[in-house]
Amino acid sequence: MFGRIKSLDAILATAEKKSLHRSLGAFQLTMLGVGGIIGTGIFVLTAEAAQKAGPGMMWSFVIAGFVCAVAALCYSELASMVPVSGSAYTYTYAVMGELLAWMVGWALILEYAVAASAVSVGWSGYFVGLMRDYLGITIPATLANGPYAGGVVNLPAFFIALLVTGLLMIGTKESARFNAILVVIKVAALTLFIIATIGIINTDNFTPLTPNGWGTIGVGGAAASIFFAYVGFDAVSTAAEETKNPQRNVPIGLIGSLVICTVFYLLVAAGAIGTIGAQPVTGLGGEVLSPGSPELAQRCAAIVASGVTEPLACSKEALAHVLKTIGWNKLGAVIGLAAGLALPSVVLMMLFGQTRIFFVMARDGLLPEKLATVHPKWKTPYIVTAITGAVVAVGAAFFPVGKLADVSNSGTLFAFLMVAIAVLIMRRTDPGRNRPFRTPVVWLVAPLAIVGTVALYFLLPIDAMLVLPIWGAIGLVVYFAYSRRNSHVGRGLVEVHEDDPDAPPQPVPPMPGAPTPGGIQA
Structure with a gap:
């Protein structure tokens, strides 16, 4: 299992040849992290968290943020040692061998592809609201929802996934300035939301704090779901080679971006809960309804039809819905516009990350090298991009955002688990290796990351948990049938x-x- 190790010295020699200029400071890294983290998780999954945890979702944000923080510290050490493309896949290849690296890469393919579908579905809810608010066009529910919500197909989600795929295939990339503008839009939108809601919070809306307890359908389950809201901080750790004084600035960027986003998330959650409440929607018999289920969709439709204000847990555009409910219709429309503008860039980042992992694995010989073919005109890996985009679009068309986020989290948690284990192994097997950044108190931080990722995995819904071993079993078949004998x-x-x-x-x-x-x- 641990035999085929990719030479770490060869990888480091490659990094030296690249000679990237060290120009990023702590502030730039922190902003990079904030831009990567803020996305569908906070704009959309607030409703999912409300259905699981109610007001207790504030604890869920803290728990998920803590697990991400300890995982980020482990991630950063390996990123500083192996500052090349491939993410956790490359790190695992250099430390624990080809088979486990294959499993991590296979899990990352699942993570990025399903996450892109989830963000596409999240964008769809805001797009439908924008069409209604700005153009007076109402998209029929049958064409704006998948079968899980009483519709037929989610066409907006399907088309945005295909559009972004097309842009990636022809080589369109975001510039640094465009990224900065999107970060400003997202942060400004959340700041406006906080200012509008924080002064009218009703503390009675926080009672009961944990209506569903702390288990899978409760605070713990919500933490496992909104873990998705923090994924993206790895943009900081992968920039280690381009960072001035990485020993100091990488941890500042990692922890700084996570702290800033956690504070934003807590204030946004407090504003949403305190203004309109966030109690879960229950069935007619008082039973707990699962997020993303047809039963919940039917119950939400019945509540709205009765003339009662739509609960937060039912909304497809959670933050805009809160503002519209308290009378800030124009500001709610602005929040919707900000989400509509910013979320497609997150789809692009997820698709780009997935195709990059696919590309590196194909170039290693673990997948057919034809997949890594670069288009002569566009200069992009167009075959793997097209395949990925088609799968992402179909997933977005038929599955709910919460289910997609949970499945994506299962792959992410596995990758983070392997990174934490790899850090401990490297400390024992190669203690003298140069580490531009060292995980502080590693024998405490890494085990906390291991325990945290495993705990969140087992707090996911059972169907999301089962996807990872089934996907992994398929991966093992592919590895032993093809990859092992073709590996470079x-x-x-x-x-x-x-x-x-x-x-x-x-x-x-x-x-x-x-x-x-x-x-x-x-």
Whole structure:
């Protein structure tokens, strides 16, 4: 299992050849993290959290943020040691071998693709509201919801996924300035929401605090779901090679962005709960209804039809809905517009990340190298992008945002678990290795990350938990049927990195005392 290790020295030599300029400071890293984190999680999943935890979702944000913080510290150490593309997949390959690296990469494919679907569905809810508020166009519910919500297909989500896929295929990328503008839009929208709601909070709306308790359908389950709201901080750790004084600035960027976003999330949650309440919607018999279920959709439709104000847990555009309910219709429309403008960029980031992992794995020989073919005109891996985009669009068309987020979280939690384990293994097997950033109190932080990720995984709904082992079993079949015998490391070839991606792989130079290349040690 641990035999085929990709040479860490070769990877580091590649990083040296890239010679990236160290220009990022603590502030730039923090803003990079904030831009990567704020997205569908807070704009959409607030309603999902309300249905599971009620007002107790404030605790859920704290729990999910803490687990992300300890995982981020582990992630950062490996990112500073192995500052090349491939994310947790590359780190695991260098530390624990090809099989576990394959499983991490396979899980990351699931994470990014399903997350892109989830963000597409989240954007759809705001788009439907924008069409209604600004143009007076009402999109029929049958075409704006999947079967889970009484509709047929979610066409807006389907088309935004295809549109972003098309942009990626022809090589359209966000510029740094465009990214900065989107960060400002997102932060400004949340700030406006907080200012509008914080002064009219009714503390009675916080009682009962935990109507469904602390379990799977409660605060713990909500924490597992809104873990999705924090994913994106890895943009900070992967920028370690371009950071001035990474030992100081990387942890500031990681923890700073997580703290800022956690404070924003808590204030937004407090504003939403305190103004219109966030108690879960129950069935006619008082039973707890599962988020994203047809039963909840039917109950929400009945509540609205009776003339009662739509509960927060029923809303497809949670933050805009809160403002409209308290009479701030124009400001609610502005929040909806901000989400409508900002969320497609998150879809693009997720799709780009997924295709990048796919591309690196194909270039390693673990997937058919045809998938890594670069288009002669567009200069993008267009085949894998098209395949990914089609799958993402279909997922967005037929599944609810909460279910998609939970499935994405299962893959993310597995990747974070492997990163925390890899940090501990490297501390024992290679303690003298240069670490530009060292995880503080690693023998406490890494076990906390391990326990936290495992706990959140088991707090996910059972169907989301089962997706990961089923997906993993499919991955093992693919690995032993194809990947193991085609692996470049197994064949004694070394990967060629970004500086010359079209060059063929080269034989690994023999090392004194090393086994012959047959899949053991490169």
